[in-house]
Amino acid sequence: MSASQFNDESNRASKSVGIADSPRRNRRARAGNSRRKDLDNTLTFIRDIDRAASPIEICSVILKAVRPYGFNNILAGTIPLPGSTQSQQESNVVLADWPMDWAQRYFSSGYLFADPAIRRVTSDVSPFMWNELAPLCRDDPMASRVMDEAGDFQLKCGFTVPLVTLEGEVAGFSIAGPRVEMPPYLRGMMSLVTAYAFGHALNLRAKSIEAAQARITPREQEILQWAAAGKTEWEIGEILNISEHTVDKFFRSARSKLNATNRTQAVAEAFRRYIIT
Amino acid sequence: MIHLVDAENIREYRAEMDQAYRLRHQVFVEESKWEELRKADGREIDQFDDGRALHMLYIRDGAVLGYQRMLPTTKPHLLSDVLPDLCEGERPVGPEVWEWTRYCVSRPHRERGRALSPIANSLLSGIVEWGLSTGVSTIIIEMDPIWLLRLVQLYFRVTPLGLPRRYGPSDVVAVAAKFDSRTLARLREMRGDTESVLYRPVHLETARSKLA
Numbered sequence: 001m002s003a004s005q006f007n008d009e010s011n012r013a014s015k016s017v018g019i020a021d022s023p024r025r026n027r028r029a030r031a032g033n034s035r036r037k038d039l040d041n042t043l044t045f046i047r048d049i050d051r052a053a054s055p056i057e058i059c060s061v062i063l064k065a066v067r068p069y070g071f072n073n074i075l076a077g078t079i080p081l082p083g084s085t086q087s088q089q090e091s092n093v094v095l096a097d098w099p100m101d102w103a104q105r106y107f108s109s110g111y112l113f114a115d116p117a118i119r120r121v122t123s124d125v126s127p128f129m130w131n132e133l134a135p136l137c138r139d140d141p142m143a144s145r146v147m148d149e150a151g152d153f154q155l156k157c158g159f160t161v162p163l164v165t166l167e168g169e170v171a172g173f174s175i176a177g178p179r180v181e182m183p184p185y186l187r188g189m190m191s192l193v194t195a196y197a198f199g200h201a202l203n204l205r206a207k208s209i210e211a212a213q214a215r216i217t218p219r220e221q222e223i224l225q226w227a228a229a230g231k232t233e234w235e236i237g238e239i240l241n242i243s244e245h246t247v248d249k250f251f252r253s254a255r256s257k258l259n260a261t262n263r264t265q266a267v268a269e270a271f272r273r274y275i276i277t
Numbered sequence: 278m279i280h281l282v283d284a285e286n287i288r289e290y291r292a293e294m295d296q297a298y299r300l301r302h303q304v305f306v307e308e309s310k311w312e313e314l315r316k317a318d319g320r321e322i323d324q325f326d327d328g329r330a331l332h333m334l335y336i337r338d339g340a341v342l343g344y345q346r347m348l349p350t351t352k353p354h355l356l357s358d359v360l361p362d363l364c365e366g367e368r369p370v371g372p373e374v375w376e377w378t379r380y381c382v383s384r385p386h387r388e389r390g391r392a393l394s395p396i397a398n399s400l401l402s403g404i405v406e407w408g409l410s411t412g413v414s415t416i417i418i419e420m421d422p423i424w425l426l427r428l429v430q431l432y433f434r435v436t437p438l439g440l441p442r443r444y445g446p447s448d449v450v451a452v453a454a455k456f457d458s459r460t461l462a463r464l465r466e467m468r469g470d471t472e473s474v475l476y477r478p479v480h481l482e483t484a485r486s487k488l489a
Contacts, residue, residue, distance in 0.1 A: 164423055
């Protein structure tokens with residue numbers, strides 16, 4: 001069952017609502033209607049995330065939705081173990097659209113281990129606004145300093161959703177900005193959408209690792225993806241603006257890397273290894 | 278191994294089902310404090326535990342260490358009768374959609390840290406193996422949103438049916454989760470073994486006739 005299927009049904013249903021015979025029922029219908037609209041928006045949001053082909057695209061889908069509420073930046077990653085080096089900390093980042101200067105200072109000065117948001121993520125699974133962290137900063141000058149300096153980089157306000165990966169690692173997904181609004185519906189929506197965005201980014205990463213292991217190039221991956229969509233070599237050539245002969249060359253190369261004897265087997269193998277989806 | 282218990286063979290599993298109801302009471306009443314489910318005899322049984330339910334028991338050396346219950350959406354189930362507020366849109370219904378409830382693992386066998394324990398993995402694999410061989414493709418789950426990421430990583434295609442709502446101390450969201458052979462491959466890869474977890478393979482024809 002696809003998100004769009006749900007959308008179609010909900011559009012039909014929302015047209016039929018509105019015939020209510022009492023003010024009370026009317027009010028209830030309106031509340032139900034707006035919850036239904038929030039769900040539809042969430043489903044569209046999730047569908048757009050699923051379609052994103054790269055971590056950068058995932059970030060831009062999310063920022064487009066949260067910018068109207070003042071959020072301009074995203075940082076999401078698994079929480080590094082205490083004592084991790086700067087490069088270990090940076091390799092834990094899964095999605096980032098974050099001020100470079102601040103990231104540099106944050107990771108090189110060990111701010112991560114003083115950050116009250118990180119402390120909260122590892123101790124409680126419910127999402128939170130950064131202004132709820134004040135009690136954690138009260139007797140901790142280093143924690144207050146991290147929060148204050150973040151403010152200098154237009155990251156004064158934020159919202160973080162704790163996540164847990166299949167491997168059991170704790171992760172945090174933050175959006176932030178200088179001044180923000182967080183209506184209840186956005187809170188509910190973000191507590192769902194962040195899991196899709198993070199999961200999709202991790203699956204994309206696994207896919208590119210698989211591709212690298214098979215030494216499949218991005219171009220070969222693209223051609224396999226179009227072949228899986230049923231396109232002929234001529235059509236793929238038209239789409240990618242290269243000759244049919246070149247498509248054929250890429251195909252042979254991908255086939256031999258995947259140890260496949262024909263086109264169908266190559267596509268099946270690429271699916272099995274998550275090189276294409 | 279996972280044993281599938283339904284109206285037809287429940288008599289052969291009298292002792293194990295007794296253990297299963299006690300495990301449910303231990304996990305959902307004693308640990309999770311769902312007081313409305315409390316029973317004087319310590320066996321958690323509700324109105325859905327009749328002929329329609331498919332019980333899946335993880336049994337090792339006669340001991341029931343894990344449990345979950347599947348309910349057909351073509352008959353009353355939790356989302357239709359107990360938690361209808363969790364579904365804002367169209368409720369998915371059909372022979373290929375079942376509801377997953379009462380998932381539990383006995384305490385000493387739970388995950389260390391937060392990774393999926395071998396028994397949890399077997400229970401999930403049990404659903405997917407059973408589903409792939411009977412034509413069931415989608416499960417309805419009412420759960421804490423913290424589980425979403427793990428489902429996405431297991432290649433479940435998860436569609437929320439509403440936004441999360443607060444029930445007691447935690448948020449609950451209803452979702453429809455669709456799975457396929459990639460889900461099973463991922464679970465097997467994590468378990469490091471490609472054997473079936475089902476005690477008896479599901480016979481396609483009998484399964485189909487039951488679903489019809």
